[in-house]
Amino acid sequence: xxxxxxxxxxxxxxxxxxxxxxxxxxxxxxxxxxxxxxxxxxxxxxxxxxxxxxxxxxxxxxxxxxxxxxxxxxxxxxxxxxxxxxxxxxxxxxxxxxxxxxxxxxxxxxxxxxxxxxxxxxxxxxxxxxxxxxxxxxxxxxxxxxxxxxxxxxxxxxxxxxxxxxxxxxxxxxxxxxxxxxxxxxxxxxxxxxxxxxxxxxxxx
Amino acid sequence: xxxxxxxxxxxxxxxxxxxxxxxxxxxxxxxxxxxxxxxxxxxxxxxxxxxxxxxxxxxxxxxxxxxxxxxxxxxxxxxxxxxxxxxxxxxxxxxxxxxxxxxxxxxxxxxxxxxxxxxxxxxxxxxxxxxxxxxxxxxxxxxxxxxxxxxxxxxxxxxxxxxxxxxxxxxxxxxxxxxxxxxxxxxxxxxxxxxxxxxxxxxxx
Numbered sequence: 245x246x247x248x249x250x251x252x253x254x255x256x257x258x259x260x261x262x263x264x265x266x267x268x269x270x271x272x273x274x275x276x277x278x279x280x281x282x283x284x285x286x287x288x289x290x291x292x293x294x295x296x297x298x299x300x301x302x303x304x305x306x307x308x309x310x311x312x313x314x315x316x317x318x319x320x321x322x323x324x325x326x327x328x329x330x331x332x333x334x335x336x337x338x339x340x341x342x343x344x345x346x347x348x349x350x351x352x353x354x355x356x357x358x359x360x361x362x363x364x365x366x367x368x369x370x371x372x373x374x375x376x377x378x379x380x381x382x383x384x385x386x387x388x389x390x391x392x393x394x395x396x397x398x399x400x401x402x403x404x405x406x407x408x409x410x411x412x413x414x415x416x417x418x419x420x421x422x423x424x425x426x427x428x429x430x431x432x433x434x435x436x437x438x439x440x441x442x443x444x445x446x447x448x449x
Numbered sequence: 450x451x452x453x454x455x456x457x458x459x460x461x462x463x464x465x466x467x468x469x470x471x472x473x474x475x476x477x478x479x480x481x482x483x484x485x486x487x488x489x490x491x492x493x494x495x496x497x498x499x500x501x502x503x504x505x506x507x508x509x510x511x512x513x514x515x516x517x518x519x520x521x522x523x524x525x526x527x528x529x530x531x532x533x534x535x536x537x538x539x540x541x542x543x544x545x546x547x548x549x550x551x552x553x554x555x556x557x558x559x560x561x562x563x564x565x566x567x568x569x570x571x572x573x574x575x576x577x578x579x580x581x582x583x584x585x586x587x588x589x590x591x592x593x594x595x596x597x598x599x600x601x602x603x604x605x606x607x608x609x610x611x612x613x614x615x616x617x618x619x620x621x622x623x624x625x626x627x628x629x630x631x632x633x634x635x636x637x638x639x640x641x642x643x644x645x646x647x648x649x650x651x652x653x654x
Contacts, residue, residue, distance in 0.1 A: 252513055273470075291459045292482060296487045310454045334476065337451050359527050
């Protein structure tokens with residue numbers, strides 16, 4: 245692209261380093277900033293700077309938090325004996341939105357992926373194993389993506405903690421609510437039959 | 450969405466005010482910022498702040514510029530008697546990329562659109578008419594979008610300057626290079642026949 249301004253070029257360059265933002269989109273976003281009051285751009289940049297400088301991660305579950313211990317871990321009404329293991333902060337949000345889980349979380353920060361050079365040492369696995377060792381946990385629920393990387397991570401953690409006396413579960417895989425059977429993939433459909441549940445249980449929502 | 454952090458929520462809110470960025474995309478972008486070194490986010494925000502605070506618009510053509518007069522207007526090798534009228538800074542870039550135009554530009558800053566409350570007084574039309582009045586221009590090329598708003602804007606400017614002795618042209622409308630005739634719309638195809646050119650001319654690139 246042929247920029248008439250170095251300032252513009254630099255802003256577009258920086259913006260286009262964000263994931264999924266190409267040069268054209270970056271240009272559109274940056275020109276939008278020029279069309280609105282400066283104060284709005286100052287608010288945007290200030291909130292980003294505050295975020296990266298002041299953000300904390302909960303020392304217990306590694307979720308994003310404004311405090312040393314996040315609101316979920318600090319909430320005495322949550323069941324601290326049940327831990328749901330997730331990859332990412334977004335997964336915590338997704339599960340919280342269902343309002344079906346009253347335990348605590350443990351955010352691994354990713355999954356084991358040799359292809360991307362992510363090994364167990366890059367994830368928050370040690371602190372999870374320590375929690376299990378401490379004997380305060382009764383159940384660990386794996387809620388990772390149903391991919392090879394997710395399964396590998398589950399299995400790695402399982403091997404590390406299987407000697408301890410806790411219940412280890414994984415979220416149910418099956419047909420999505422509202423989906424038609426004929427379009428479901430074979431593996432999912434097969435698992436949904438294998439892990440069928442008493443009909444009465446399906447009536448609870 | 451259920452944010453565990455006010456800082457995160459604020460950053461996502463600000464980010465999602467950009468055009469085409471929803472809450473989910475904003476969250477993905479903001480979490481990406483947290484995963485990379487702080488210095489990169491500081492560079493991003495600094496370049497945006499510099500842009501909105503220091504940007505200039507060329508006093509002659511109204512294009513974005515780091516100086517009072519942009520590089521194109523200041524270039525003595527460009528033909529200052531031919532002016533290409535465009536809506537937007539992006540159109541200048543697009544035409545510059547073709548390397549087919551050696552004149553100067555005039556950036557209107559939009560087109561007349563009663564639906565969006567944009568009248569002639571919101572556009573840089575007066576300064577264009579002044580340029581024409583000054584007698585230094587031989588040709589004005591309209592290069593606006595081929596929409597009702599574009600045509601209206603062309604016609605409004607045409608009425609204001611038709612009394613002056615200059616050539617007024619508009620970029621050719623026709624079948625795109627590489628397009629198949631059967632998929633072209635009728636109006637474009639009709640115009641391409643009406644405004645046919647000598648075959649020899651089509652051999653020049």
